[in-house]
Amino acid sequence: MLFNSYEFIFAFLPLTILLVWLFGRYASFQAVVCVLVLASLFFYGWWNPAYLAIILVSMVLNYQLGKRLSKSREKVTLYLGVFLNLLSLGYFKYTDFVLENVNLLLDTPLPLPGVVLPLAISFFTFQQIAYLVDSYRGETVEKHPLDYALFVTFFPQLIAGPIVHHKEMLPQFANGHASITARNLGLGLSIFALGLFKKAVLADGVAGYANVAFINVDNGVTLDFFAAWAGALAYTFQLYFDFSGYSDMAIGLARMFGIILPLNFYSPYKSVNISEFWRRWHMTLSRFLRDYLYIALGGNRAGNFNRYRNLFLTMVIGGIWHGAGWNFLIWGALHGSYLIIFHAWRYLCPALHALQNGLARMLGWAVTFVGVVVGWVFFRAVTFDGAMTMLKGMFGGYGVSIPQGVWTRLGESVTGILSQIGITESSAGSSAFVEVWVWNFCLLIVVLMMPNTQDIFSRVAGSLSKLSYDRRDTFWPGFKLVSGIGWKANTRWALISAILFVAGVLTLSQVSEFLYFQF
Amino acid sequence: MxxxxxxxxxxVLVFALVGGFNFLVDPYGFYWSPALKGFNQQKTRADERVREVTPYRALALQPDTVLIGNSRVQLGIAAESKVLKGRHAYNLSLPGAGLAETLRHALSQARYNPNLTTLIIALDYRYFLHNYSQSPGLWSQEELLDTITQRPEDAVERFMRIYPAVFSLDTLFDSVRTIAQQGGTYNNITRLGSNTGGYYLDAIKAEGKKRFFRHQFGGLFMRFGRKHLTYQAGGEVYSIALLTSFLEEMKKAHPKVELHFFINPYHQSYWQVIYKSGHWGSYLQWKRDLAGIGERYPEYAVYDFSLPGEQTLEPLNYEQDRQLMTWYWEPAHYRPKLGDEVLKVLLHENSSSKTADWPIRLQQHTIERAIVRSIDGLAQPD
Known part of the structure; x- marks a missing residue:
């Protein structure tokens, strides 16, 4: 069941809220937890009831291992637990990929079993590995299996995060936070409405242009400079609004039940360096990779070389976590390289790095943004050749042209100059050209100038983060114009939220999955 | 509170406002809302949903005369034409409609429109091309009839298809654009299903004929260049079998409905495209096969307008680059002025054409004349 579907918004959600409210009012708190677990399992099983067995086995096993680790702190048990989790993830996610490459490398005819990736396995596996490590470290103790089940299956964040820590959720489940109140419902619905708008209107609105461009390059069609950039930028914005919209919806849904989730996005496209980008993009995954991988590898404890190596490895593993494909690995390696270059730059040119004026910020932003867009090309393209075709187009390898319909409307004086600098006219559709660039321009303005959901809802603790209008290491033109914007429980915000919600719901006739569901 | x-x-309020607004503007012509000049009279966004709207309106209006074809008829024959005066006509033509889709709508009209007296169906060579690798030969009558038979929607299905559109963001944008585009040169689907061709007016004004036509020719060559589409395979012609099946059904079940077929009046430069794409031989064979149909079913006339004449040989006149052609929007689409000439012939009024051999009713004794005329037309200097 998708958050952006009629059955979720008009049936599952109201019914679950009603049941939780009834049980909260007339039964015990444990009954509320029980209702939420059952609702979450129903929500998960809606896609494919067979997946339920996988998540249930995984939950029971990890709960038992965690309980044992809390008491005994045995390293063997921890290694066993992590191994079993990675084994199941590896089997479901990478079997076909590995066999395919073995066949290619050794020219063997090993049959591909065609393993289907169970929904959300990447997310709930990482979440439970973190739980095992925290249990081993004595940072968390789980007493009640139902609370643990809710920690793993809580439907707002089950499918695609935010990846939550046991220690930040358990207290909320344990002390009766989970309750339906008019304030929580109003606040949660407002956050949900903003997320729904981002996903259903903005991400899905620009998705068509990105899809056409990437389908073309994956099928060997070449794109000129403007078409390639238009497609790459369209995907850049689609991915951001899709995933951050999903995260907002998750945060809003949880809030309707009185649960506050961690922040997952904080205007990453405002970042002036790649390190800041990763502090703001998919923050709960970055946190997991930092705490359980980068630090486990040694972090920055043993000199610059080891630090860079650990950074690179962490990003490569982060890349391959997203999917079984070489392009994801390349994407991870690319970001690992970006981070190494950035840290080296900071180390070698501290004075230049410390420059904070507007021009320096803008340059830093431009370099970072272009680097991120280039990375997304590998992330989105299905084939390596497709990614390279797209990049060649973006760097002018297939010429620079403007559709005939636009060209003729520019007037002869302008087209004369364009011709002189090597820009030609093409037979491509002019209306699609104009539409995609209008979309890209508007969405660039939104990501650069508008406050994010966290900024808007920070006064009312929209998430577990304390961030609010944080401008550190960002390029934020027009900051003063928007810095006062903050949600209040008044008619104005009710109207804004209602418009966003209705706009989102008005798109629901077209089914559109979230991009991160595939990971 | x-x-x-x-x-x-x-x-709830915003939902109601959006739904009410969309219903009132009715950008696709679904809801029969009043059409107010300067507000929503021109349905400039209706072509976005034309496949849903046009057949729906045709069945709801129950006209006595229905024009069916692809975009050539949609843009080339006005259901509001004076030639159709006294009739209640509707243009049920859909851009890109293939033969099966055309015949399906024709059969639906015959079966479910009790007022229907006349069907005017355009035959388009390109839509007689078929991918034989997907459906090999020897088709049964039942199979062919199944292809063109369509169960009408029941009231619930119709309601579910039509009314949720008022609660759609796309509809909202199209409502706003409809209001903003009133009076502009945009394609506009009239209440009777014809397209006023605003797009062509705008394109020729902005780009000039030479540039615009070059683009159109590029598209035509691309479409005719698709390798898997052929007219016949092993002597069998699927589209002719489909047409025959339709005629058998019409003769048997709807003998009172008048059927008029015609080959669209392609411009001479369009014949050149057919020739240069390597289709000329099968194009002439197609005409022969249609003559065979004309002979076999004498009650249903098949007229060939794709012959040299004053209209089809109209010079492209690139010297007057921003000036519209008299008879054509562009080489692949004719204008309603030429559509009127077609209607006059089909409905047995006199054509104002000065050429005696334009058009020719295709039958066994006329086909060779039509073939010679076709070849003559191709040889004319363009």
């Missing part, structure tokens, strides 16, 4: 209550009420 607490925030949640205000939010809930406002959500």
């Amino acid at each position: 607490n925030y949640l209550t205000r939010l809930a009420l406002l959500i």
Whole structure:
């Protein structure tokens, strides 16, 4: 069941809220937890009831291992637990990929079993590995299996995060936070409405242009400079609004039940360096990779070389976590390289790095943004050749042209100059050209100038983060114009939220999955 | 009143406002809302949903005369034409409609429109091309009839298809654009299904004929260049079998409905495209096969307008680059002025054409004349 579907918004959600409210009012708190677990399992099983067995086995096993680790702190048990989790993830996610490459490398005819990736396995596996490590470290103790089940299956964040820590959720489940109140419902619905708008209107609105461009390059069609950039930028914005919209919806849904989730996005496209980008993009995954991988590898404890190596490895593993494909690995390696270059730059040119004026910020932003867009090309393209075709187009390898319909409307004086600098006219559709660039321009303005959901809802603790209008290491033109914007429980915000919600719901006739569901 | 209550009420209110607004503007012509000049009279966004709207309106209006074809007929024959005066006509033509889709709508009209007296069906060579690798030969009558038979929607299905569109963001954008585009040169689907061709007016004004036509020719060559589409395979012609099946059904079940077929009046430069794409031989064979149909079913006339004449040989006149052609929007689409000439012939009024051999009713004794004329037309200097 998708958050952006009629059955979720008009049936599952109201019914679950009603049941939780009834049980909260007339039964015990444990009954509320029980209702939420059952609702979450129903929500998960809606896609494919067979997946339920996988998540249930995984939950029971990890709960038992965690309980044992809390008491005994045995390293063997921890290694066993992590191994079993990675084994199941590896089997479901990478079997076909590995066999395919073995066949290619050794020219063997090993049959591909065609393993289907169970929904959300990447997310709930990482979440439970973190739980095992925290249990081993004595940072968390789980007493009640139902609370643990809710920690793993809580439907707002089950499918695609935010990846939550046991220690930040358990207290909320344990002390009766989970309750339906008019304030929580109003606040949660407002956050949900903003997320729904981002996903259903903005991400899905620009998705068509990105899809056409990437389908073309994956099928060997070449794109000129403007078409390639238009497609790459369209995907850049689609991915951001899709995933951050999903995260907002998750945060809003949880809030309707009185649960506050961690922040997952904080205007990453405002970042002036790649390190800041990763502090703001998919923050709960970055946190997991930092705490359980980068630090486990040694972090920055043993000199610059080891630090860079650990950074690179962490990003490569982060890349391959997203999917079984070489392009994801390349994407991870690319970001690992970006981070190494950035840290080296900071180390070698501290004075230049410390420059904070507007021009320096803008340059830093431009370099970072272009680097991120280039990375997304590998992330989105299905084939390596497709990614390279797209990049060649973006760097002018297939010429620079403007559709005939636009060209003729520019007037002869302008087209004369364009011709002189090597820009030609093409037979491509002019209306699609104009539409995609209008979309890209508007969405660039939104990501650069508008406050994010966290900024808007920070006064009312929209998430577990304390961030609010944080401008550190960002390029934020027009900051003063928007810095006062903050949600209040008044008619104005009710109207804004209602418009966003209705706009989102008005798109629901077209089914559109979230991009991160595939990971 | 607490925030949640205000939010809930406002959500309901915004929903109602959007739905009401879309219903009132009715950008696709679904809801029969009043068409007010300067507000929503020109349905400039209706072509976005034309496949849903046009057949729906045709069945709802129950006209006595129905024009069916692809974009050539949609743009080339006005259901509002004076030639159709006294009739209740509707243009049920859909851009890109293939033969099966055309015949399906024709059969639906015959079966479910009790007022129907006359069907005018355009035959388009390109839509007689078929991918034989997907459906090899020897088709049964049942199979062919199944292809063109369509169960009508029941009231619930129709309601579910039509009314949820008022609660759609796309419809909202199209409502706003409809209002903003009133009076502009945009394609506009009239209440009777014809397209006023605003797009062509705008394109020729902005780009000039030479540039615009070059683009159109590029598209035509691309479409005719698709390798898997052929007219016949092993002597069998699927589209002719489909047409025959339709005629058998019409003769048997709807003998009172008048059927008029015609080959669209392609411009001479369009014949050149057919020739240069390597289709000329099968194009002439197609005409022979249609003559065979004309002979076999004498009650249903098949007229060939794709022959040299004053209209089809109209010079492209690139010297007057921003000036519209008299008879054509562009080489692949004719204008309603030429559509009127077609109607006059089909409905047995006199054509104002000065050429005696334009058009020719295709039958066994006329086909060779039509073939010679076709070859003559191709040889004319362009």
